[in-house]
Amino acid sequence: MYLHKEGFSTLIxxxxxxxxxxxxxxxxxxxxxxxxxxxxxASIIFFLMVSSFFRNPKxxxxxxxELIISPCDGKVVVIEETNESEYxxxxxxxxxxxxxxxxxHINRNPxxxxxxxxxxxxxxxxxxxxxKSSTENERNTVVINNxxxxxxxxxxxxxVARKIVCYLKGGENVMQGSEMGFIKFGSRVDLFLxxxxxxxxxxxxxxxGGESIIARLKK
Numbered sequence: 001m002y003l004h005k006e007g008f009s010t011l012i013x014x015x016x017x018x019x020x021x022x023x024x025x026x027x028x029x030x031x032x033x034x035x036x037x038x039x040x041x042a043s044i045i046f047f048l049m050v051s052s053f054f055r056n057p058k059x060x061x062x063x064x065x066e067l068i069i070s071p072c073d074g075k076v077v078v079i080e081e082t083n084e085s086e087y088x089x090x091x092x093x094x095x096x097x098x099x100x101x102x103x104x105h106i107n108r109n110p111x112x113x114x115x116x117x118x119x120x121x122x123x124x125x126x127x128x129x130x131x132k133s134s135t136e137n138e139r140n141t142v143v144i145n146n147x148x149x150x151x152x153x154x155x156x157x158x159x160v161a162r163k164i165v166c167y168l169k170g171g172e173n174v175m176q177g178s179e180m181g182f183i184k185f186g187s188r189v190d191l192f193l194x195x196x197x198x199x200x201x202x203x204x205x206x207x208x209g210g211e212s213i214i215a216r217l218k219k
Contacts, residue, residue, distance in 0.1 A: 004106060006165060006182045007054025014050055018043040053184070055104060059210040061177030065146060066219065068110045068197065069177060070212040071153050072189045074099040076205045084192045087117055087143055087152055092192040093199065095214055097207060105183050108210045110153055110191060111217075112176040113146035115168050140166045140181070144174065149217050152192040155183055177210040194218070 003011070022040055029036060062069045078096035083089075099105060120140045138157040143150055155164050163184040168174065183189075193199075196218040201207060207214070 002056040003051065004054045004056040004182065006105075006184065007051070010184075011047075011051060011054065014047060018047060053101065053105060056106060057104060059177070059208070061108075061210045062213065063112075063176055065112070065148075066217055067213050068151060068191070068193060068215045068217065069108070070097065070207040070209050070214050071108050071110045071180070071191065072097055072099055072106070072183075072207075072209045073103040074189070074207060076201050076203055076207060077188075078190075079199060079201070079203055081195065082192075084152060086119075086141055088150075088192065091195055092152070093195060093197055093215070095191045095193065095199065095201065097189050097191075099183065099187050099189065104209065106179055106209060107155055107181040107183060107189060108177050109144060109174045109180050110176070110214065111144055111146045111149075111151050112174060113144045115142065115170050115172050115174060116145050116150060117141065117143035117152075118166065118168050118170050120164070120166070138164060140164050142166065142168055142180065146217075149194050151194075154190040154192075155181055156188040156190060157183065191215075 022043055025039055026032070026036055074097040076095060077098045078094055080094055081091060082094045084092040122138055140155045141152060143152045155166065157164050164181065166181040168180050174180065191214060193215055194217065198216040200213045200215055
């Protein structure tokens with residue numbers, strides 16, 4: 001188990017802040033007592049909880065051109081046919097995955113191929129399961145083409161998660177399952193798939209980034 005690089009600055013600042021608070025309380029009290037001991041224990045627990053948000057576990061990544069793999073850890077909350085209005089402007093299968101604060105927050109490429117489109121959108125911070133969060137919240141949209149099909153996926157910030165990170169640039173070639181970004185403290189990722197894709201997940205199903213099969217592309 002490793003810590004992701006996106007957590008380094010946050011954890012350093014948090015550690016220094018907690019140390020300063022604890023030393024400040026110690027000097028104000030002038031002695032070690034049960035209150036100070038409790039504060040130290042609570043600080044350590046809080047630091048470990050925040051550290052867990054940035055864990056980076058080893059994954060057995062799937063590499064298969066016919067499969068669309070999960071771009072993140074979380075739970076499937078939407079499976080429906082809908083209009084995709086930003087890039088394709090046609091009907092697509094939408095699959096949305098909710099990332100809770102307890103999930104790993106790394107985002108991965110669902111297919112390999114060429115990055116056709118990357119666009120960041122500032123926006124609101126509605127709760128991630130709100131129907132309008134996909135189009136009104138702060139978000140980042142990416143489209144990857146593997147030579148036979150294009151898949152759009154969208155990182156969406158929520159009420160708690162207000163920091164979207166994307167490493168991709170238009171025109172570059174990426175590997176399936178490789179890291180494409182990070183959403184700090186959880187949120188949601190939407191996938192927009194071709195209508196002839198065969199969906200392999202169900203509502204409320206937990207999925208694992210890089211390992212769970214979301215759908216199969218038509219051969």
